[in-house]
Amino acid sequence: MSPVVSARKLDIKGIVQGVGFRPYIYQLAAAHDLKGSVVNTGFGVRVHVEGRPEKVAGFCRAMATHGPPMARITEITEHQSPPAGFSDFTIGQTDRGTASVNTFVCPDTAVCADCLREMHDPRDRRYRYPFINCTNCGPRYTIVYDLPYDRPYTTMKHFEMCDQCRAEYHDPSSRRFHAQPNACPVCGPGAVVCHSTGQKIPCTDPIAHAADQLKAGAIVAIKGLGGFHLAADAANCKAVAGLRRKKGRAEKPFAVMASGLEQVRTFARVSPEEQDLLTSSQRPIVLVEKKASNFLCDAVAPDNPCFGVMLPYTPLHHLLLEHGFAALVMTSGNAAKEPIVTDNEGAFFALGGIADYFLIHDRDICVRADDSIVRHVAGTQRVIRRSRGYAPAPLALNFRCPQILACGAELKNTVCLTKDENAFLSQHIGDLENPGAFDFFRSTIDHLRGLFDITPEVVAHDMHPDYMSTRYALAQSAVKHVAVQHHHAHVVSCMAENRISDTVIGLAFDGTGYGTDGRIWGGEVLVADAAAFVRAAHLQYVPMPGGNAAVADPRRMAAGWLHQAFGNQWVDLDLECVRSRDPEELAVISRMIEKQINSPLTSSMGRLFDTVAAIAGIHSGPVEFEGQAAMKLEAAAGANPGLLDQKACYPYDLPADTHGAIEIRPLIRAVVDDVQAGRSAAEISRRFHSTLVYLFSRICDQIRARQGISRVVLTGGVFQNACLLSAMAGRLTAMDFSVYTHGLVPANDGGISLGQAVAAAAGMP
Ligand code: ZN
Numbered sequence: 001m002s003p004v005v006s007a008r009k010l011d012i013k014g015i016v017q018g019v020g021f022r023p024y025i026y027q028l029a030a031a032h033d034l035k036g037s038v039v040n041t042g043f044g045v046r047v048h049v050e051g052r053p054e055k056v057a058g059f060c061r062a063m064a065t066h067g068p069p070m071a072r073i074t075e076i077t078e079h080q081s082p083p084a085g086f087s088d089f090t091i092g093q094t095d096r097g098t099a100s101v102n103t104f105v106c107p108d109t110a111v112c113a114d115c116l117r118e119m120h121d122p123r124d125r126r127y128r129y130p131f132i133n134c135t136n137c138g139p140r141y142t143i144v145y146d147l148p149y150d151r152p153y154t155t156m157k158h159f160e161m162c163d164q165c166r167a168e169y170h171d172p173s174s175r176r177f178h179a180q181p182n183a184c185p186v187c188g189p190g191a192v193v194c195h196s197t198g199q200k201i202p203c204t205d206p207i208a209h210a211a212d213q214l215k216a217g218a219i220v221a222i223k224g225l226g227g228f229h230l231a232a233d234a235a236n237c238k239a240v241a242g243l244r245r246k247k248g249r250a251e252k253p254f255a256v257m258a259s260g261l262e263q264v265r266t267f268a269r270v271s272p273e274e275q276d277l278l279t280s281s282q283r284p285i286v287l288v289e290k291k292a293s294n295f296l297c298d299a300v301a302p303d304n305p306c307f308g309v310m311l312p313y314t315p316l317h318h319l320l321l322e323h324g325f326a327a328l329v330m331t332s333g334n335a336a337k338e339p340i341v342t343d344n345e346g347a348f349f350a351l352g353g354i355a356d357y358f359l360i361h362d363r364d365i366c367v368r369a370d371d372s373i374v375r376h377v378a379g380t381q382r383v384i385r386r387s388r389g390y391a392p393a394p395l396a397l398n399f400r401c402p403q404i405l406a407c408g409a410e411l412k413n414t415v416c417l418t419k420d421e422n423a424f425l426s427q428h429i430g431d432l433e434n435p436g437a438f439d440f441f442r443s444t445i446d447h448l449r450g451l452f453d454i455t456p457e458v459v460a461h462d463m464h465p466d467y468m469s470t471r472y473a474l475a476q477s478a479v480k481h482v483a484v485q486h487h488h489a490h491v492v493s494c495m496a497e498n499r500i501s502d503t504v505i506g507l508a509f510d511g512t513g514y515g516t517d518g519r520i521w522g523g524e525v526l527v528a529d530a531a532a533f534v535r536a537a538h539l540q541y542v543p544m545p546g547g548n549a550a551v552a553d554p555r556r557m558a559a560g561w562l563h564q565a566f567g568n569q570w571v572d573l574d575l576e577c578v579r580s581r582d583p584e585e586l587a588v589i590s591r592m593i594e595k596q597i598n599s600p601l602t603s604s605m606g607r608l609f610d611t612v613a614a615i616a617g618i619h620s621g622p623v624e625f626e627g628q629a630a631m632k633l634e635a636a637a638g639a640n641p642g643l644l645d646q647k648a649c650y651p652y653d654l655p656a657d658t659h660g661a662i663e664i665r666p667l668i669r670a671v672v673d674d675v676q677a678g679r680s681a682a683e684i685s686r687r688f689h690s691t692l693v694y695l696f697s698r699i700c701d702q703i704r705a706r707q708g709i710s711r712v713v714l715t716g717g718v719f720q721n722a723c724l725l726s727a728m729a730g731r732l733t734a735m736d737f738s739v740y741t742h743g744l745v746p747a748n749d750g751g752i753s754l755g756q757a758v759a760a761a762a763g764m765p
């Protein structure tokens with residue numbers, strides 16, 4: 001009598017393609033003495049196993065609890081199945097199928113330790129090969145045209161594998177079984193070094209050649225995973241200054257790449273949590289505290305207490321950094337506000353005037369992805385720019401969501417597509433006023449829609465009528481359009497990330513967002529759920545003389561506030577931000593404010609930070625990028641500002657009613673008094689931060705007393721301010737509020753699209 005055989009069919013969803021899932025299943029089946037098959041499908045992976053019932057059960061248990069490092073299972077569906085009489089266990093051909101695609105694409109992953117070991121082994125056939133990878137590491141999202149994740153649907157389709165690579169690819173016991181980017185020096189991509197004209201430089205080791213040029217002070221454009229970098233020796237001040245001049249970027253900090261943690265520690269302080277982030281497989285840029293004395297040029301991150309640091313994440317980076325640099329500046333390879341360049345021809349065209357040499361290769365980049373940026377604040381990683389390594393991993397929603405496209409905001413744009421319980425937040429796209437970024441926006445939407453087979457029934461967008469993202473949304477036909485207020489979207493984004501749905505008090509602090517009254521909001525207290533909100537309090541309105549010109553020059557914004565606080569006499573104040581302009585200019589600004597000419601009203605918190613920075617003389621003059629003055633104001637508070645001192649607060653009043661404007665004039669007058677009394681920038685900054693913490697925590701307390709809401713959400717770009725975030729969260733927690741903040745989703749406008757999608761879903765009948 002033959003033994004009892006039972007069979008099971010399993011459908012597995014999640015990040016299960018391109019991560020070594022099938023060989024893992026193959027080996028697991030062998031360990032349990034089972035026959036059957038495993039195959040990639042449009043929805044994920046399908047497994048058929050048969051054998052002794054207890055072995056089948058053991059297999060199912062093991063599969064649910066363990067998996068290859070890059071895999072992420074979101075759902076397993078088990079079906080009973082009649083035994084099919086398999087004689088062995090096979091890995092089947094990919095079934096592209098006709099059903100809806102329901103699988104995920106893995107984000108790009110830093111080269112793994114096994115591959116690095118081989119790369120450094122002179123006996124290995126991939127010794128010093130800059131494109132080594134395996135099923136556990138390497139490019140993914142940036143090389144994928146379409147699903148299923150198979151070589152013909154990636155930019156590796158042009159490289160035919162040699163016999164040895166092919167054998168690995170087909171051997172279930174190999175680390176490279178079905179590793180789609182599998183390659184070697186014989187059959188795979190190769191690196192070359194070129195002059196800025198595009199003319200190839202003949203040499204045996206292009207990476208060594210590029211390293212020599214970098215050491216000699218050259219700027220080298222380097223093709224990476226999601227786009228080009230512009231590199232320069234971070235210890236060579238002439239080179240760094242040259243890069244700043246040619247890129248037209250005077251002060252905005254440059255990121256650096258160092259060969260390892262030890263090198264990073266020579267110029268920055270690294271906490272254990274920051275170390276984990278630096279060495280994570282996502283390999284983001286991590287903001288770490290500068291050491292007072294270090295070998296890097298001041299021009300790398302002038303007037304900034306932090307360095308943005310990353311470790312090498314491609315094999316090519318490792319080989320380059322082994323040439324003994326303290327660190328390399330590695331800034332995005334783009335011209336002005338354009339998206340980063342991804343193709344070789346485009347690079348010579350766009351970067352030829354900046355770079356002296358080009359270190360390029362012939363593996364195409366299908367999807368552009370900037371380096372991600374994170375900062376560890378108040379016990380958690382805060383993703384400031386979510387891109388390479390993070391996108392397009394899905395964010396799990398706490399409800400089943402219809403298919404929605406959310407188009408995001410205008411600056412720091414991302415888009416979001418939803419399907420089932422998943423939100424696919426795109427990589428960082430950029431500022432849509434730039435035509436190149438707008439093209440990138442459209443192609444990202446098309447690409448993600450195709451990859452995840454999403455046909456949106458709703459397109460959500462910002463309320464601002466002139467945003468490019470709004471115009472795009474309204475131009476889509478045969479869908480429902482839903483406008484979501486900017487700060488409501490910020491609050492819902494934070495709620496969605498924290499998987500909460502109940503009514504919250506949302507503190508949404510940012511620079512600019514279109515309000516329901518047509519004014520520019522930004523210092524907002526909303527009582528909100530995902531579907532709707534009430535504006536409970538906001539900073540009092542103040543004119544922005546010159547509109548956008550007041551964003552570009554905080555002194556103008558200060559003029560708006562000083563006029564509120566002192567009337568016409570503001571022009572006589574003995575303040576640097578007033579003195580530094582000639583009387584005629586001041587008269588023009590005064591007239592604009594009084595006659596309400598081109599002086600839109602704003603309740604922006606970002607602009608209040610700019611104002612205090614200008615009045616305190618911390619930043620006098622135009623800004624190079626939004627938030628620059630506010631960042632300096634934060635830095636002035638010092639590393640351990642000790643903000644929880646109520647006595648340090650400037651005078652403030654609580655809003656009288658439930659829709660109240662918060663009176664800020666007493667604060668402005670007190671800051672002016674402090675400046676005139678010669679108090680330090682550090683003290684003024686600390687007092688200002690303290691005031692915000694006490695003022696807004698008391699407003700939350702008022703709302704709790706009235707409405708019984710004890711959950712507070714902190715969101716908006718201003719909460720990238722680590723000092724404000726930690727102090728506000730700390731104070732509210734001490735007052736027994738449940739506080740929710742951003743982690744994987746940016747607090748800035750990069751998180752808006754997620755909030756729009758979830759708000760639109762909540763508002764659906
Ligand atoms: Zn590897």
Ligand code: ZN
Nearest residue numbers: 162165184187
């Ligand atoms: Zn090969």
Ligand code: FE
Nearest residue numbers: 510512513749
């Ligand atoms: Fe915003």
